[in-house]
Amino acid sequence: MTQTLTIGKALNLGLRRAMEDDPKVVLMGEDIGRLGGVFRVTDGLQKDFGDDRVVDTPLAEAGILGTAVGLAMRGYRPVCEIQFDGFVFPAYNQIVTQVAKIHARSRGKLAMPIVIRIPFGGGIGAVEHHSESPEAYFAHTPGLKVVAVSNPVDAYWGIQQAIAHPDPIVFLEPKRRYWEKAEVDTGAPPGPLFASRVVRGGDDVTLLAYGPMVKTALQAAQAAADEGRSIEVVDLRSLSPLDLDPVFESVRRTGRCVVVHEAQVTLGLGAEIAARVSETCFHSLEAPVLRVGGYDTPYPPSKLEEEYLPDLDRVLDAVDRAMGF
Amino acid sequence: MSVSSVATEVVDPVPGAEAPHLPHQPDLVQLLTPEGERVEHPEYSVDVSPEELRDLYRDLALVRRWDVEATALQRQGELGIWASLLGQEAAQIGAGRAMAPDDMAFPTYREHGVAWTRGVDPLHVISLFRGVDNGGWDPVATHFNLYTVVIGAQTLHATGYAMGLQRDGAESAALAFLGDGATSQGEVNEAMIWAASFSAPVVFFCQNNQYAISVPLERQSRVPLYQRAAGFGFPGVRVDGNDVLAVLAVTRAALAAAHDGQGPTFIEAFTYRMGAHTTSDDPTRYRLASELEEWKLRDPIARLKAYLSRSGIADHDFFDAVEAEADELAVRIRRGTVEMPDPPGTAMFDSVYAEQTPHLARQRAEFEAYQASFEGGVER
Numbered sequence A: 001m002t003q004t005l006t007i008g009k010a011l012n013l014g015l016r017r018a019m020e021d022d023p024k025v026v027l028m029g030e031d032i033g034r035l036g037g038v039f040r041v042t043d044g045l046q047k048d049f050g051d052d053r054v055v056d057t058p059l060a061e062a063g064i065l066g067t068a069v070g071l072a073m074r075g076y077r078p079v080c081e082i083q084f085d086g087f088v089f090p091a092y093n094q095i096v097t098q099v100a101k102i103h104a105r106s107r108g109k110l111a112m113p114i115v116i117r118i119p120f121g122g123g124i125g126a127v128e129h130h131s132e133s134p135e136a137y138f139a140h141t142p143g144l145k146v147v148a149v150s151n152p153v154d155a156y157w158g159i160q161q162a163i164a165h166p167d168p169i170v171f172l173e174p175k176r177r178y179w180e181k182a183e184v185d186t187g188a189p190p191g192p193l194f195a196s197r198v199v200r201g202g203d204d205v206t207l208l209a210y211g212p213m214v215k216t217a218l219q220a221a222q223a224a225a226d227e228g229r230s231i232e233v234v235d236l237r238s239l240s241p242l243d244l245d246p247v248f249e250s251v252r253r254t255g256r257c258v259v260v261h262e263a264q265v266t267l268g269l270g271a272e273i274a275a276r277v278s279e280t281c282f283h284s285l286e287a288p289v290l291r292v293g294g295y296d297t298p299y300p301p302s303k304l305e306e307e308y309l310p311d312l313d314r315v316l317d318a319v320d321r322a323m324g325f
Numbered sequence B: 001m002s003v004s005s006v007a008t009e010v011v012d013p014v015p016g017a018e019a020p021h022l023p024h025q026p027d028l029v030q031l032l033t034p035e036g037e038r039v040e041h042p043e044y045s046v047d048v049s050p051e052e053l054r055d056l057y058r059d060l061a062l063v064r065r066w067d068v069e070a071t072a073l074q075r076q077g078e079l080g081i082w083a084s085l086l087g088q089e090a091a092q093i094g095a096g097r098a099m100a101p102d103d104m105a106f107p108t109y110r111e112h113g114v115a116w117t118r119g120v121d122p123l124h125v126i127s128l129f130r131g132v133d134n135g136g137w138d139p140v141a142t143h144f145n146l147y148t149v150v151i152g153a154q155t156l157h158a159t160g161y162a163m164g165l166q167r168d169g170a171e172s173a174a175l176a177f178l179g180d181g182a183t184s185q186g187e188v189n190e191a192m193i194w195a196a197s198f199s200a201p202v203v204f205f206c207q208n209n210q211y212a213i214s215v216p217l218e219r220q221s222r223v224p225l226y227q228r229a230a231g232f233g234f235p236g237v238r239v240d241g242n243d244v245l246a247v248l249a250v251t252r253a254a255l256a257a258a259h260d261g262q263g264p265t266f267i268e269a270f271t272y273r274m275g276a277h278t279t280s281d282d283p284t285r286y287r288l289a290s291e292l293e294e295w296k297l298r299d300p301i302a303r304l305k306a307y308l309s310r311s312g313i314a315d316h317d318f319f320d321a322v323e324a325e326a327d328e329l330a331v332r333i334r335r336g337t338v339e340m341p342d343p344p345g346t347a348m349f350d351s352v353y354a355e356q357t358p359h360l361a362r363q364r365a366e367f368e369a370y371q372a373s374f375e376g377g378v379e380r
């Protein structure tokens, strides 16, 4: 049972299947019903499941997340769509002070099986607030789990796994890759959600990426191979919890590690990963762990985004620096 | 039936607006009917000379032309996106022209008509949608704040600005723009609470264009929006947003009350977004073409044109001259857009802080060195 799907369509089918499997799954968000979402990820779902299960909400993100908490207390499994990364902040209070803490506050009496879907990252030529990478804010918050998908297979299975999971999950979708296609086996049982995955083997450098940067990392590895360099690429997939055992194993072989993400470098995921890799693989390292990310500026106007976003050249530049150390 | 009662008995043409959960359609302040008849209103009137009337027409026609040109430029790949004001020209020109020079506007992302009245160069608005910057105009000099994309955030800024005016004893006011969808945001409700509690000289100017992207007003409010104001403790008024004279009159009165220390007013300009939400949107997915056809009959520009012609205030030569001016404007916008230079990459580092940090200065230098490594045909 394989189908060629885009990431957007894979999410759509995954959501559909989750709704069929569990009548408690409720989708909430701005423009997700009739319009099917601004990226059409929920296309057709309101028509088939009704407007009680696919809810076009009032324009209020704090309301979306705050009411999701109450629905979860009644046994529902809310799947909240935030229209764009930059618009999650009105809901930030609810996410950080409530959604994340209720399980601990209630000593496990209350579960918060809420999924917060956020199209994230840049590269689509948008205006301000439509290209942000806010993952570190959430990964920094105990009580939340954070995953980032990079391909249609993980989109299809990941959204179902996230919805079935008992903890709140920030589910990051690489918006500029929504239209990327791949074969998806809709029958095969998935691997675990919170696991990293080696997506290309190599011996010289370990290159870590997630979400939209996985494609860039793979392209960089291909270009490096043409120059005789062998790069191992790991798709982190889960940002909280981090699954670094495969990374440690890889770095012990390569002795070099480069982390790439679109988010600003300072205090981004790369900082945490560099610390853990240094602590665990110190004696194997031939070079410091290097980070490639957005500059420490606001995401720039779109005419500058190509210079701001890590690309093949910047990744290879870091690989060169790691090799030349 | 007196003229004034005719003016207030406008039948609401929005499908669904007469759904049983909605109370009876309230009074709508109108001074110019969709057919272009001047009518009286018991509370609001406007004193405009023939010349001012012609200027209003010119404003309306020119901003529409700007908008049409920008939409075309987006289609041709010259802009990343464009948020059209089509259909909302009278609401924006009426509000903008009601402002005194020292009043401060806090726009959303759609207030190109207000920008026009503040003397903002259209190309400075275009540069935002082209992705060159976040708006090229000077918000201090123009008294027109930069566009705010995060829904509703600017209503609190306007309120705080008004509190500053209050402390300074300035006889000015802030004019906060917002959409119908925005009224659901917590921050907008906080702004109205603050404005009321401090009797701040701020006017909330809500363009109810019936939609927040695809979501109709009914999802945001079970009562007419202007009636919300009563709950916060200040006056609310619904004006025909496609009637530039009524908007001018109502906004002038609200600003005068604010200048006069009487605190906030909420204005609901009842209008319609005749185009897509933005050039990325496809409204055929969520609304009927017949709805648009109905609203075309209430076009804000056609009714003023009808009035000006019929009353002899403007003739063919005048309309031809405006048309010629609009053509020139369109040419200027097109040329200015396609010739607009890209910003230098270093621009992103340059105004992050008032006082640059050593770390960012270093990053900027590294960026420059990295960029330079590609120059002169250096192959990596």
Ligand SMILES: Cc1ncc(C[n+]2csc(CCOP(=O)(O)OP(=O)(O)O)c2C)c(N)n1
Residues within 6 Å of the ligand: A030, A059, A061, A083, A087, A090, B110, B149, B150, B151, B178, B179, B180, B181, B182, B183, B209, B211, B212, B213, B273, B277
């Ligand atoms: C906080 C926030 N959430 C979501 C969005 C995405 N968005 C942009 S415009 C819009 C609808 C706004 O509707 P309304 O307030 O009626 O203004 P209009 O666009 O109709 O002028 C939405 C949901 C946003 N910009 N900010």
Ligand SMILES: [Mg+2]
Residues within 6 Å of the ligand: B179, B180, B181, B207, B208, B209, B210, B211, B212, B213
């Ligand atoms: Mg609206």
